[in-house]
Amino acid sequence: DGGITQSPKYLFRKEGQNVTLSCEQNLNHDAMYWYRQDPGQGLRLIYYSQIVNDFQKGDIAEGYSVSREKKESFPLTVTSAQKNPTAFYLCASSIWMAGELFFGEGSRLTVL
Amino acid sequence: GQQLNQSPQSMFIQEGEDVSMNCTSSSIFNTWLWYKQDPGEGPVLLIALYKAGELTSNGRLTAQFGITRKDSFLNISASIPSDVGIYFCAGNNAGNMLTFGGGTRLMVKP
Numbered sequence: 001d002g003g004i005t006q007s008p009k010y011l012f013r014k015e016g017q018n019v020t021l022s023c024e025q026n027l028n029h030d031a032m033y034w035y036r037q038d039p040g041q042g043l044r045l046i047y048y049s050q051i052v053n054d055f056q057k058g059d060i061a062e063g064y065s066v067s068r069e070k071k072e073s074f075p076l077t078v079t080s081a082q083k084n085p086t087a088f089y090l091c092a093s094s095i096w097m098a099g100e101l102f103f104g105e106g107s108r109l110t111v112l
Numbered sequence: 113g114q115q116l117n118q119s120p121q122s123m124f125i126q127e128g129e130d131v132s133m134n135c136t137s138s139s140i141f142n143t144w145l146w147y148k149q150d151p152g153e154g155p156v157l158l159i160a161l162y163k164a165g166e167l168t169s170n171g172r173l174t175a176q177f178g179i180t181r182k183d184s185f186l187n188i189s190a191s192i193p194s195d196v197g198i199y200f201c202a203g204n205n206a207g208n209m210l211t212f213g214g215g216t217r218l219m220v221k222p
Contacts, residue, residue: 004154006154040217041214041215042200042212042213042214042215043155043200043212045209048209088152090154090155092154097207097208097209098143098204098206098207098208098209098210100145100157100160101145101155101157101202101210102157103147103154103155103156104154105153105154106152106153106154108152
């Protein structure tokens with residue numbers, strides 16, 4: 001079945017550690033996105049990528065980094081520079097930049 | 113940039129009641145989408161609208177693309193407990209990326 005797979009579903013990390021969240025899609029979509037969601041809040045865009053080897057900062061990119069070496073993969077690294085990293089992270093993809101987004105199931109990161 | 117105001121922010125209703133929520137934009141959109149997010153999951157696309165005035169149904173859900181192209185409405189008829197979740201509107205125009213509303217949290221009393 002085609003879809004978007006995020007892993008891990010739950011992740012705990014100590015303060016000061018970097019952590020990488022995986023996002024893989026087999027929908028052959030060109031565009032991929034990372035959003036952050038805090039409890040009771042909406043979606044805030046972290047980074048997006050329209051094509052392989054290219055990505056752009058979203059509204060809250062500070063403390064995060066991404067790569068897009070393959071069309072299918074768009075991993076997000078939450079660095080120690082992110083002051084409040086505990087959140088629910090959602091990866092999404094679309095055929096093109098203005099198209100409908102399809103979301104993964106999310107990864108919940110908790111910093112201890 | 114584009115802004116979407118979604119209302120209400122939350123609703124607590126009795127099972128069987130009908131639900132209405134809406135989104136308004138500061139600019140004209142040519143696409144409106146409605147998503148539902150179950151607790152702890154990613155949002156799932158419910159309905160997509162591409163033409164002003166368009167009215168589209170998906171089971172008990174009905175959504176409309178406003179004539180002014182600056183608003184959209186979602187109605188849920190005869191709500192059931194599994195309707196619980198957060199409903200997001202999203203829209204865009206001219207090839208721009210989707211803009212999301214802040215969400216409407218729906219809670220249903222059995």
